[in-house]
Amino acid sequence: MSRLLLLDKSAYVRGADAADVKGELCLCAVTRMELLYSAGSGSHYATLDADLALFRDLRMDAETFATAAGVQRELGGTGRHRVPVPDLLIAACAQQHGADVVHVDRHFDVLASVLSFTAVRA
Numbered sequence: 001m002s003r004l005l006l007l008d009k010s011a012y013v014r015g016a017d018a019a020d021v022k023g024e025l026c027l028c029a030v031t032r033m034e035l036l037y038s039a040g041s042g043s044h045y046a047t048l049d050a051d052l053a054l055f056r057d058l059r060m061d062a063e064t065f066a067t068a069a070g071v072q073r074e075l076g077g078t079g080r081h082r083v084p085v086p087d088l089l090i091a092a093c094a095q096q097h098g099a100d101v102v103h104v105d106r107h108f109d110v111l112a113s114v115l116s117f118t119a120v121r122a
Helices: 009-013 029-037 042-052 062-076 085-097 107-112
Strands: 004-007 024-028 056-058 100-103 119-121
Touching: 004 009, 004 056, 004 085, 009 029, 009 100, 024 029, 024 085, 029 042, 029 085, 056 085, 062 085, 085 100, 085 107, 100 107, 107 119
Parallel strands: 004 024, 004 100, 024 056, 100 119
Antiparallel strands: none
């Protein structure tokens, strides 16, 4: 079985690809929506949507949201709760699927200290 690598927007836009990391590159709904939001036109949106369709999708569900909320609560107890909601959800999704997160975002280092995933800097 191949190592699952969940891409964060920060890594995708900086061109992280299979040459940089070893494993199956995946996306989740939050990363997909963040990337599509940045499309500059209808044609760019369509092209980007087609490109993103090539990635394996890691499902997000009620468990993902409950985990993210629990982690936010846990971090709040130590004053480290100011992690963006998309990052909380991506990290919770990674833990749920046994994936690591490929990123260029310091928040994933914090999240990896309380969730079961490895933060891989692209």
